[in-house]
Amino acid sequence: xxxxxxxxxxxxxxxxxxxxxxxxxxxxxxxxxxxxxxxxxxxxxxxxxxxxxxxxxxxxxxxxxxxxxxxxxxxxxxxxxxxxxx
Amino acid sequence: xxxxxxxxxxxxxxxxxxxxxxxxxxxxxxxxxxxxxxxxxxxxxxxxxxxxxxxxxxxxxxxxxxxxxxxxxxxxxxxxxxxxxxxxxxxxxxxxxxxxxxxxxxxxxxxxxxxxxxxxxxxxxxxxxxxxxxxxxxxxxxxxxxxxxxxxxxxxxxxxxxxxxxxxxxxxxxxxxxxxxxxxxx
Amino acid sequence: xxxxxxxxxxxxxxxxxxxxxxxxxxxxxxxxxxxxxxxxxxxxxxxxxxxxxxxxxxxxxxxxxxxxxxxxxxxxxxxxxxxxxxxxxxxxxxxxxxxxxxxxxxxxxxxxxxxxxxxxxxxxxxxxxxxxxxxxxxxxxxxxxxxxxxxxxxxxxxxxxxxxxxxxxxxxxxxxxxxxxxxxxxxxxxxxxxxxxxxxxxxxxxxxxxxxxxxxxxxxxxxxxxxxxxxxxxxx
Numbered sequence: 001x002x003x004x005x006x007x008x009x010x011x012x013x014x015x016x017x018x019x020x021x022x023x024x025x026x027x028x029x030x031x032x033x034x035x036x037x038x039x040x041x042x043x044x045x046x047x048x049x050x051x052x053x054x055x056x057x058x059x060x061x062x063x064x065x066x067x068x069x070x071x072x073x074x075x076x077x078x079x080x081x082x083x084x085x086x
Numbered sequence: 087x088x089x090x091x092x093x094x095x096x097x098x099x100x101x102x103x104x105x106x107x108x109x110x111x112x113x114x115x116x117x118x119x120x121x122x123x124x125x126x127x128x129x130x131x132x133x134x135x136x137x138x139x140x141x142x143x144x145x146x147x148x149x150x151x152x153x154x155x156x157x158x159x160x161x162x163x164x165x166x167x168x169x170x171x172x173x174x175x176x177x178x179x180x181x182x183x184x185x186x187x188x189x190x191x192x193x194x195x196x197x198x199x200x201x202x203x204x205x206x207x208x209x210x211x212x213x214x215x216x217x218x219x220x221x222x223x224x225x226x227x228x229x230x231x232x233x234x235x236x237x238x239x240x241x242x243x244x245x246x247x248x249x250x251x252x253x254x255x256x257x258x259x260x261x262x263x264x265x266x267x268x269x270x271x272x
Numbered sequence: 273x274x275x276x277x278x279x280x281x282x283x284x285x286x287x288x289x290x291x292x293x294x295x296x297x298x299x300x301x302x303x304x305x306x307x308x309x310x311x312x313x314x315x316x317x318x319x320x321x322x323x324x325x326x327x328x329x330x331x332x333x334x335x336x337x338x339x340x341x342x343x344x345x346x347x348x349x350x351x352x353x354x355x356x357x358x359x360x361x362x363x364x365x366x367x368x369x370x371x372x373x374x375x376x377x378x379x380x381x382x383x384x385x386x387x388x389x390x391x392x393x394x395x396x397x398x399x400x401x402x403x404x405x406x407x408x409x410x411x412x413x414x415x416x417x418x419x420x421x422x423x424x425x426x427x428x429x430x431x432x433x434x435x436x437x438x439x440x441x442x443x444x445x446x447x448x449x450x451x452x453x454x455x456x457x458x459x460x461x462x463x464x465x466x467x468x469x470x471x472x473x474x475x476x477x478x479x480x481x482x483x484x485x486x487x488x489x490x491x492x493x494x495x496x497x498x499x500x501x502x503x504x505x506x507x508x
Contacts, residue, residue, distance in 0.1 A: 061481040068433030113367050116279045123372035135339040138297035142319045145304045
């Protein structure tokens with residue numbers, strides 16, 4: 001195996017392995033902020049809890065979909081990795 | 087066309103062991119299945135709309151109309167009943183007022199009658215008393231006159247008998263009169 | 273760990289979901305009455321839920337989108353739940369199914385947008401003519417078209433990746449713990465169980481998100497119509 005291919009595969013493995021966790025960190029922070037804001041809003045105005053909750057769920061879904069996009073990319077990259085038979 | 091578009095974006099990471107091919111293949115997209123699924127979902131949508139959503143909506147609509155009609159009817163009934171009750175109440179009040187008035191009137195009449203009766207009775211009593219007093223006066227006068235007669239006769243006879251003396255009638259009378267008057271004075 | 277399941281299997285499972293829903297629909301409405309029974313009450317609650325949702329998101333004219341949003345929700349929910357029953361697969365864990373749904377939604381949204389604004393207004397809306405300086409309009413047109421094209425992609429991939437991810441995690445847990453320990457793949461309920469519970473939540477949330485996003489897209493596509501009328505009314 002050439003050095004270049006080795007480096008490529010290493011980079012690929014790192015990208016596949018690290019991309020999703022990075023996305024999860026970002027999305028986790030974002031979702032935390034979103035839920036915190038929503039909870040605060042609900043505590044202040046319990047009568048609007050239903051609408052806030054709907055909005056919160058939609059927002060969470062949007063944030064989460066970013067992670068899921070990177071999840072799909074992860075699968076695409078993972079498909080490129082060679083299968084190693086010990 | 088979309089297929090052509092996606093296929094023209096080859097994933098160029100041609101590593102060993104990878105699948106190769108386009109992104110659509112990597113994601114497992116099969117256009118036949120896609121079309122079948124779309125058709126299937128459209129069919130499902132049609133069936134659900136026809137046999138699920140529309141009947142339920144119709145039922146709910148019918149119930150809403152029914153409830154509205156019922157409430158309207160109840161409202162109308164209630165209003166009619168209230169009207170009726172108000173009528174009855176008014177009539178009852180009228181009757182009561184009438185009765186009270188009549189009673190008042192009767193009481194007034196009775197009062198009047200009573201006063202009249204009392205006045206009559208008093209007048210009659212007064213009359214009776216007056217008559218009685220008059221009669222008593224008359225009786226007394228009569229008695230006095232009779233007594234005078236009697237005393238006169240008695241005195242005359244007694245004097246005749248006692249004195250045996252004949253006096254003329256005129257003299258006698260005068261003497262007796264004087265005597266009686268003296269007696270009266272005393 | 274690779275899923276070596278033919279896409280046709282997902283299509284067959286989707287067919288089962290269609291069958292289940294059709295039976296559900298016919299069973300639920302075979303005997304509708306003015307005085308609802310328990311089952312009819314349940315069905316009416318579903319209807320009222322989507323009715324309220326559509327009216328609150330789209331507005332008073334949103335009532336006609338109830339069948340689409342509701343059918344989407346019920347179908348996606350059924351598919352998602354099928355993935356939780358052990359021998360089953362979630363048809364929504366295949367991009368074919370979700371992309372089909374998303375394409376239908378987005379085509380319908382375009383039809384509604386054209387119906388609401390007219391063909392000229394439809395393109396004008398893309399370029400935001402009259403709302404921004406005329407020089408920026410072409411740029412905005414491109415951006416809007418791209419974002420419109422991104423809608424079905426994001427819709428379908430969101431749902432697909434959620435369900436696929438859940439299946440992958442379940443599978444990973446089975447392979448990592450259950451198979452080495454028990455030699456049997458169907459036993460290891462204790463290992464999958466937390467993921468299954470999460471999957472139950474995700475099944476409902478994703479179905480709800482898909483249908484509410486459909487309603488939001490419809491609202492965005494048809495809202496300008498009313499504003500336009502209002503503006504007209506104010507101008508007069």
